[in-house]
Amino acid sequence: MLGFVARAMAKPGMLKPSHLVKPVSVTRIPGRYLVHQEGLPKLPVPPLRQTLERYLRALQPIVSAEELAHTQQLVEEFQSSGGVGDRLQKGLERRAKKTENWLSDWWLNTAYLEYRLPVVMNSSPGVVLPRLEFTDRQGQIRFAAKLIAGVLNFKSMIDNETLPVEYLGGKPLCMNQYYQILSSCRIPDPKRDSVVNHARSKKPPTHITVVHNFQFFVLDVYNSDGSPLTVDQIYIQLEKICNSSLQTNKEPIGILTSQHRNTWGKAYNNLIKDKTNKESVRAIQKSIFTVCLDAPMPRVSDELYRSRVAAQMLHGGGSRWNSGNRWFDKTLQFIIGEDGSCGLIYEHAPAEGPPIVSLVDHVVEYTKKSEMVRSPMIPLPMPQKLRFNITPEIKKDIEKAKQNLNIMVHDLDVKVSVFTHFGKHFPKSQKMSPDAFIQMALQLAYYRVYNRCCATYESASLRMFRLGRTDTIRSSSVESLNFTQAMDDPTRQNQEKVALLQNAVRGHRAYTDMAIQGQAIDRHLLGLRLQAIEDLTSMPEIFMDTAYAVAMHFNLSTSQVPAKTDCVMCFGPVVPDGYGVCYNPMDDHINFAVSAFNSCAETNAARLSQALEEALLDMRALLVQTPQSKL
Numbered sequence: 185m186l187g188f189v190a191r192a193m194a195k196p197g198m199l200k201p202s203h204l205v206k207p208v209s210v211t212r213i214p215g216r217y218l219v220h221q222e223g224l225p226k227l228p229v230p231p232l233r234q235t236l237e238r239y240l241r242a243l244q245p246i247v248s249a250e251e252l253a254h255t256q257q258l259v260e261e262f263q264s265s266g267g268v269g270d271r272l273q274k275g276l277e278r279r280a281k282k283t284e285n286w287l288s289d290w291w292l293n294t295a296y297l298e299y300r301l302p303v304v305m306n307s308s309p310g311v312v313l314p315r316l317e318f319t320d321r322q323g324q325i326r327f328a329a330k331l332i333a334g335v336l337n338f339k340s341m342i343d344n345e346t347l348p349v350e351y352l353g354g355k356p357l358c359m360n361q362y363y364q365i366l367s368s369c370r371i372p373d374p375k376r377d378s379v380v381n382h383a384r385s386k387k388p389p390t391h392i393t394v395v396h397n398f399q400f401f402v403l404d405v406y407n408s409d410g411s412p413l414t415v416d417q418i419y420i421q422l423e424k425i426c427n428s429s430l431q432t433n434k435e436p437i438g439i440l441t442s443q444h445r446n447t448w449g450k451a452y453n454n455l456i457k458d459k460t461n462k463e464s465v466r467a468i469q470k471s472i473f474t475v476c477l478d479a480p481m482p483r484v485s486d487e488l489y490r491s492r493v494a495a496q497m498l499h500g501g502g503s504r505w506n507s508g509n510r511w512f513d514k515t516l517q518f519i520i521g522e523d524g525s526c527g528l529i530y531e532h533a534p535a536e537g538p539p540i541v542s543l544v545d546h547v548v549e550y551t552k553k554s555e556m557v558r559s560p561m562i563p564l565p566m567p568q569k570l571r572f573n574i575t576p577e578i579k580k581d582i583e584k585a586k587q588n589l590n591i592m593v594h595d596l597d598v599k600v601s602v603f604t605h606f607g608k609h610f611p612k613s614q615k616m617s618p619d620a621f622i623q624m625a626l627q628l629a630y631y632r633v634y635n636r637c638c639a640t641y642e643s644a645s646l647r648m649f650r651l652g653r654t655d656t657i658r659s660s661s662v663e664s665l666n667f668t669q670a671m672d673d674p675t676r677q678n679q680e681k682v683a684l685l686q687n688a689v690r691g692h693r694a695y696t697d698m699a700i701q702g703q704a705i706d707r708h709l710l711g712l713r714l715q716a717i718e719d720l721t722s723m724p725e726i727f728m729d730t731a732y733a734v735a736m737h738f739n740l741s742t743s744q745v746p747a748k749t750d751c752v753m754c755f756g757p758v759v760p761d762g763y764g765v766c767y768n769p770m771d772d773h774i775n776f777a778v779s780a781f782n783s784c785a786e787t788n789a790a791r792l793s794q795a796l797e798e799a800l801l802d803m804r805a806l807l808v809q810t811p812q813s814k815l
């Protein structure tokens with residue numbers, strides 16, 4: 185995921201020197217949290233020579249020998265002593281000294297806020313939760329009430345800074361993202377969006393927003409003594425909301441947020457000219473989170489059910505279904521359908537998947553507990569319905585947004601599958617990293633379908649560092665190509681194939697370790713590029729090179745988002761001819777979500793899913809049938 189920076193980067197003119205750009209403020213949180221944060225190391229700037237060597241190696245499997253030779257020459261010029269590379273590197277090192285994290289603001293702007301395609305499908309990930317056991321309104325709001333109480337329970341850990349610190353490879357992680365996901369919202373702008381966070385404002389919000397039949401409501405979720413509403417109280421309030429929004433002919437105002445960011449930025453300025461509209465929009469933006477009470481979606485077979493829910497989470501099904509039941513700029517929107525479908529969509533700018541999924545794990549556990557708390561008897565006021573004055577111009581903007589969204593909806597090809605034959609246990613039993621094993625299966629699947637490998641992105645966490653986000657693990661490597669080429673070659677012995685697989689898995693795990701320690705190449709190269717723009721230096725040749733464009737064209741954009749809950753995250757491809765692949769490896773099975781675009785004749789989510797399943801099975805068979813002792 186996040187490979188879309190490649191597209192944002194394709195137009196150098198889009199990036200401005202950062203001194204011309206308003207700094208993006210990071211919410212500061214006093215107390216225990218800050219003490220933890222300040223103990224974290226700062227993100228290093230890797231040595232220039234190391235990155236360039238690794239860059240050339242990463243190009244080997246994906247570009248021709250001639251292209252590689254040409255790039256080699258450009259790299260030599262770039263790193264020649266006293267050359268432009270040295271100058272940019274020194275600039276980055278100075279920036280690293282002056283800032284908390286040399287990358288974080290640049291990354292937020294480049295990867296998210298200046299990115300202009302609709303957040304729907306191009307940026308915002310969804311989460312598909314297991315089907316719930318209700319099929320009516322009552323069940324829907326009963327579950328929604330429990331879910332809301334669960335999120336408020338999680339929020340109390342954020343508010344009083346008792347969230348347990350997470351660890352990766354024995355090292356404590358940056359917890360900042362947890363403080364950015366509630367009470368926040370993206371705000372469009374025709375040039376560059378922003379994110380507002382109200383969690384630490386003087387008067388933090390005490391309400392959530394609930395959407396039903398395209399109508400938005402403010403639901404206050406705290407009693408006057410500051411205690412959160414009980415499940416029963418929330419249930420009563422949700423019932424009132426549903427009963428006062430039974431009409432289904434309302435303008436789907438929220439669909440405006442699915443537009444191209446420039447278009448939405450302009451429509452937004454027009455929308456909030458009206459005072460009532462402005463207040464309604466502010467109430468949504470300020471709310472702690474949003475709950476979308478969806479209408480039932482068309483029934484599909486059990487086989488297709490999870491894929492259908494993934495689409496419902498990613499885009500809502502189109503203007504005739506639930507897409508108007510969203511505010512796509514809202515950081516966190518839980519979606520509960522009347523038919524038992526459940527999940528969420530989140531706006532990606534403030535956080536990666538893991539904090540979102542750990543919130544989900546907490547909430548799912550919470551919803552399983554029986555509620556013992558007795559509700560106060562005081563009746564609660566009717567939740568406030570948010571009004572919108574729809575002028576002819578706004579109506580026109582909504583119609584355009586509907587049309588565009590419906591085109592996008594038709595274009596999304598998504599397949600969610602459960603690989604039931606084994607989970608993390610099998611690769612572990614073979615002394616292999618499960619993540620690397622799955623990534624190599626993906627390489628094999630892609631190679632079998634296309635007879636070549638492609639630039640592959642896997643997100644690696646940089647949260648060992650203060651304000652760290654992600655870097656890229658380049659899963660397509662010399663070692664992975666050696667393995668995928670050998671796997672179906674009848675002239676090669678199984679022993680040799682096993683050795684090549686082991687080597688590829690080891691290589692991938694080594695790249696992962698390098699990435700999480702801040703020594704991968706992608707963010708460093710981005711930094712050098714942005715430094716050149718900031719210095720108003722002409723763009724170095726290595727960034728204008730075809731090989732660079734190939735390296736940044738991620739046909740496979742992948743991410744592991746592990747969860748305790750039997751769920752899976754999903755997201756769209758980052759290039760028109762690519763795939764988005766997300767997976768949750770459980771002990772005995774693996775949940776996969778594969779996406780592609782229907783408008784690309786060469787891609788097909790079901791075909792890649794099938795190839796992935798076969799690759800995993802063939803790799804297991806190879807290992808099981810080739811006794812290790814004979815190696």
Ligand code: COA
Binds near residue numbers: 538620654696
């Ligand atoms: N033999 C036996 N077991 C092994 C092994 C080996 N050779 N190598 C790893 N394992 C074990 C690990 O100890 C771990 O055990 P656990 O289940 O008890 O924790 C388990 O296998 C999983 O390890 P592995 O599969 O190697 O992956 P990981 O958990 O280290 O995750 C990344 C790898 C890249 C996913 C992780 O480092 C990361 O960066 N995650 C964040 C990704 C992200 O931000 N995604 C969101 C984008 S929106």
